Amino acid sequence: MFIPNSSKKECRLMLSARRLIVKIGSTLIADAETGEIHGPWLERLIEDVVRFLKRGQEVIIITSGAVTLGSCHFTRSDGLLGIGKKQAAAAIGQVRLMLAFEQSLKRNGFGMGQVLLAREDFDDQHRRGNLRSTLQQLLKVGAVPVLNENDTTAAVETCFGDNDRLAAQVAQLLGADLLILLSDVDGLFTEDPHRSSSARLVREVRRITPEIEGMAADSASGRGSGGMVTKLMAARIAMDAGCIMVIAKGKEPCPLTAIANGGTSTWFLPQVGSPADRPIGQWKRP
Numbered sequence: 545m546f547i548p549n550s551s552k553k554e555c556r557l558m559l560s561a562r563r564l565i566v567k568i569g570s571t572l573i574a575d576a577e578t579g580e581i582h583g584p585w586l587e588r589l590i591e592d593v594v595r596f597l598k599r600g601q602e603v604i605i606i607t608s609g610a611v612t613l614g615s616c617h618f619t620r621s622d623g624l625l626g627i628g629k630k631q632a633a634a635a636i637g638q639v640r641l642m643l644a645f646e647q648s649l650k651r652n653g654f655g656m657g658q659v660l661l662a663r664e665d666f667d668d669q670h671r672r673g674n675l676r677s678t679l680q681q682l683l684k685v686g687a688v689p690v691l692n693e694n695d696t697t698a699a700v701e702t703c704f705g706d707n708d709r710l711a712a713q714v715a716q717l718l719g720a721d722l723l724i725l726l727s728d729v730d731g732l733f734t735e736d737p738h739r740s741s742s743a744r745l746v747r748e749v750r751r752i753t754p755e756i757e758g759m760a761a762d763s764a765s766g767r768g769s770g771g772m773v774t775k776l777m778a779a780r781i782a783m784d785a786g787c788i789m790v791i792a793k794g795k796e797p798c799p800l801t802a803i804a805n806g807g808t809s810t811w812f813l814p815q816v817g818s819p820a821d822r823p824i825g826q827w828k829r830p
């Protein structure tokens with residue numbers, strides 16, 4: 545559990561955020577070898593999310609993992625899936641992903657709504673307005689929005705390709721206060737920690753400078769899509785919109801609580817508009 549009256553800055557930032565976006569990386573939720581969902585992990589995460597919902601905070605979940613879950617239907621000789629097989633894999637995996645979220649949230653007393661997104665949903669003003677309204681309606685009735693890119697029909701030229709930037713676009717669209725990227729690393733390191741033993745964790749970023757950008761490389765796992773490169777792109781989108789962003793390891797039991805209790809992570813703090821000084825409130829449920 546987090547310590548609500550903790551003076552830790554991280555705790556204040558987590559508990560003062562009215563609207564949080566939680567993005568889950570593929571390697572956290574899906575086992576590439578077995579094509580199974582990490583069920584016990586998901587259960588812990590949803591219990592963690594529910595702690596914030598019950599305080600009256602709003603949570604939107606962006607989940608990866610559809611392609612990984614569906615890939616097991618394609619022989620290993622495929623190696624990296626071509627776009628057609630990747631889209632078919634996503635079509636297979638997405639159903640299982642949403643079912644797992646729906647059942648877990650239901651066990652914890654909450655409903656959910658699935659929204660699959662395309663870049664056009666953000667680029668076209670009319671579709672952007674529709675999307676915002678739909679998400680706000682879901683939040684109003686206490687149904688947790690669970691989002692992913694619509695990989696099955698996403699064209700190579702126009703797709704997001706990664707959920708880091710998609711999550712940041714949703715944070716900007718909804719005026720979220722805090723974007724949490726749960727990954728398989730503790731945060732931004734000076735180099736890829738999976739490739740360099742001398743990599744050191746960067747705890748806080750207030751401006752994304754060329755030096756910061758130079759630290760980021762692509763994904764080492766081969767299953768993630770964005771690596772740290774897209775996470776920094778997401779940080780730029782979020783910070784420009786006045787939204788705080790944090791990268792943390794999602795494997796922790798109760799990763800959101802771990803962040804609030806000052807666990808290792810990297811915080812991206814915009815210069816303007818952050819709710820860091822907002823009093824920790826007990827909001828009425830939407």
Ligand SMILES: Nc1ncnc2c1ncn2[C@@H]1O[C@H](COP(=O)(O)OP(=O)(O)O)[C@@H](O)[C@H]1O
Binds near residue numbers: 759760769
């Ligand atoms: N400077 C860096 N700091 C931390 N991780 C990095 C860095 N550069 C590259 N990476 C890689 O980014 C990966 C996380 O991105 P990704 O594989 O896309 O995971 P996710 O599924 O969480 O999005 C890490 O596992 C790591 O190998």
Ligand SMILES: N[C@@H](CCC(=O)OP(=O)(O)O)C(=O)O
Binds near residue numbers: 705770
């Ligand atoms: N829409 C894709 C997510 C791609 C993606 O961003 O993956 P990751 O880098 O693991 O968050 C899927 O569900 O597999």
